[in-house]
Amino acid sequence: MTFYDRGEELDALSSAFESPGSDVFVVYGRRRAGKTELLKEFCTDRPHIYFLAAQEAEHRQRAKFIDQVAAFFDDRTPRIDGWDEAFDYLGEKLQSEAVVVVIDEFPYLVAENDSVPSYVQGFVDEQLQETDSMLVLCGSSVSTMESEVLGHESPLYGRRTGQLDVQPFSFQQAREVIDYEMADAIRSYAITGGTPMYLTLFDYGRSLADNIRSQVLSPSAVLYNEPEFLLRTEFRNPARYLSILEAVALGHTTPNEISGATGIDAGPLSKYLQTLRQLRLIDREVPVTASAKKSKRSRYRVADEFLRFWFRYVEPNRSSIEEAPDIVYDGTIAPDLPMHVATAFEDVCQEAVWEGIRRGEFEPYSEVGRWWYGEDEIDIVGLAPSDDRILFAECKWTSDPVGTALVEDLQAKAGNVRWGPDERKERFALFSKSGFVEGLEDHLDEHWSLWNLAKMDNLLTPS
Known part of the structure; x- marks a missing residue:
């Protein structure tokens, strides 16, 4: 290899x-x-x-x-x-x-x-x-x-x-392996993640759909049973861990939601979650403006893109995949895949912010992460406490160009983020798979930056 x-x-x-x-x-x-x-x-x-x-x-x-x-x-x-x-x-x-x-x-x-x-x-x-x-x-x-x-x-x-x-590859590192154009590179990364072995199993001379069918949905493929194999090397009885990972992958992200989806009581669940965190199979997140130790607004997410994909699409459909994998791909996976990729796109955009900071495309921020409170969520918030500066960014993996509606929505949500003094310096960024409506940039001031896939590719692809 x-x-x-x-x-x-x-x-x-x-x-x-x-x-x-x-x-x-x-x-x-x-x-x-x-x-x-x-x-x-x-x-x-x-x-x-x-x-x-x-x-x-x-x-x-x-x-x-x-x-x-x-x-x-x-x-x-x-x-x-x-x-x-x-x-x-x-x-x-x-x-x-x-x-x-x-x-x-x-x-x-x-x-x-x-x-x-x-x-x-x-x-x-x-x-x-x-x-x-x-x-x-x-x-x-x-x-x-x-x-x-x-x-x-x-x-x-x-x-x-x-x-x-030793960590799995970031998207920027994986880009050396993933020989697709930017949009399909992000889609592919949303499936393999940065695990080197998974990355090298895909044949980038074939379509992404062909790789999913042959390398993930084929019962004889290595990746078809990979998560079960990994968990059985760690646990004699992995059933409860499997159910927790599936629940989180399907969108049950708070302890109460996970308990309800799995039927595991809160006491034992906390121990299972801690074990999965130690194995780096799930991450615990809190809003970037909150204290990781004190915040009660924690969410859990499957830490690896491939595990998220497998528990979202493979594990719930094992019987159907055994009989008709093409029908599962065409009828279940392909229509829903943009929703799955959207989460990975947020992570890629966060990488772009950090790389932009290193290259001077963004002003420095000491912390970058997600923010949420009640019904409000912002994909990326960057904090620079020493300068009283805060960055707000949204990431859209949609088929339509982004317009003024997202600009207004982000500005409104930014006003609900309690951080820093009243006179804090606010910066904004938008990341969009399908670009932006004509003339949008002309209506925004110097505190905004717009990033389409081509611009992100230049920032994140190794020379």
Whole structure:
């Protein structure tokens, strides 16, 4: 598979390895984010031992680890009875050569023996620090990596010299992979999201509809059962988590709405929601003007575009897809797809605001997010407290050009946003898939900016 982007991550790993002395690097992030491909790319042309842990008995894990260490050093495999001896053996061998040692899916080792972090601590303190080698601990279980490797209570706390929280690609990063024109690129991103594996499964020489049919709606396709597979790797019984994700994807975004849709009482539901947040499968949002800790106006959203698409269109229609996938696409997905894409378009527009800030197209804002209160909602609000400046923006994924009605509506809603002093500086922006009615820009002052897809493409497409 072609390796895309991750230049900053590769530079961080390379700088650590090439600097004098030893290093302990922690790499973590949700499944399918591209951690393994990143580490394999980093290890290319460097002496390395790459060990991928598996969900199997401890003695089998340890035996395979020792086999790989011995094979790298062209040594006979020694008899090893514990992880302390295994790391002692590795430490002895590293005295003669600078090597990158990668332990991928480290949480699987911890699951079988919760003393493994202590053994790694001993190895780091007593042997690794005397070398120029580098230990990389990698894992997809974010909660385990944060508690057992990065947490204050972990034996490894304070030992790391660097860490990478590997995120899915933003739209701007994914644009390198998505070889469609801008409108279809946004539509495609609304389905695959920024997960590298999903992005590369699509054939951009074919239409988006063909890719959906062949890569998502075909029972033999990888993506057809992908969310179930991901949840079963995390939970023995994922049924309730599946029902929560489906409810949120279908528009039940408050705790009360989710409870009503799933039949799960408020007490247990809060724990399920917290777990899904730890796994980065859902996000909790509050209005950008509110305190994340204190606000009671929270909403939940599925954190990944592909999961939103799957729970919205695939999971509720599994029986029909098995019998007639084309009818499901033509009759259910295609007519409703603009509604699904509209949410992703808001996220792309928010990316455009941040990139515009970096390039000087927008004035600086320290916070950018959604705002709502009662029946009023604004897609994007930017806050600049030090300058008493606020940005209001709307994003329209519609087939008609935007006109004065949206301008007046946004101005009216802006007056309901309680933030800053009365004399605050207000700025406005409109993003539109279908552009703007003729003459609209001439009627607006310098505090407004208008963004069609071509202008957004110039801002977000890598040169």
